[in-house]
Amino acid sequence: MELEKYRQVIKDAIQSEIDARQFYEQVADRIKDDYLKKVFVGFAQEEAKHEQILTDILNQKKVDAAYFDCDKDFHVSETIEMPKVSDDMDLKSAIGLAMKNEEIAMKKYTGLAENITDPGLKSVFLDLAAMERGHKHTMEEKFVDVAYPEIW
Secondary structure (H helix, E strand, O other): OOHHHHHHHHHHHHHHHHHHHHHHHHHHHHOOOHHHHHHHHHHHHHHHHHHHHHHHHHOOOOOOHHHHOOOOOOOOHHHOOOOOOOOOOOHHHHHHHHHHHHHHHHHHHHHHHHOOOOHHHHHHHHHHHHHHHHHHHHHHHHHHHHHOHHHO
16 A cells, blocks of 8 residues: 555545544534533533544554444444534534434545445555444443433
8 A cells, every 4th residue: 555545545544533622612602501511511521532643653652452442333423414513402412413423434534445446445444444433332322321321
């Protein structure tokens, strides 16, 4: 794989994580409910961790493969529409929004992996998709807890 192509893929992924972090921070700033603010601050912190992982990859630091080892996917996010951001957003909608954003990122990386012939880049995209799938899984667990409390 051409080194500069690899570096650009990682740089684009880093920017996506920065954009996601900033989005979650902006939502946290708009939400009035204190608990919900904490939830979105937590989401932003997770995106910052992803950014650091990708930066470590870009800088050739050793990265534990376990970061990308998540095959779990409840497919809950595929069952809801994208919620709209509002100042009085409820917890279910807020987590649903985060869940949908992670689904979009996962699908983006999966699509890129499916449409590339370079095995090195394919591996990078599959790793990124797995990372987003893991984050989506976390959001889906939170969503199920909030949206269907009668089950628990």
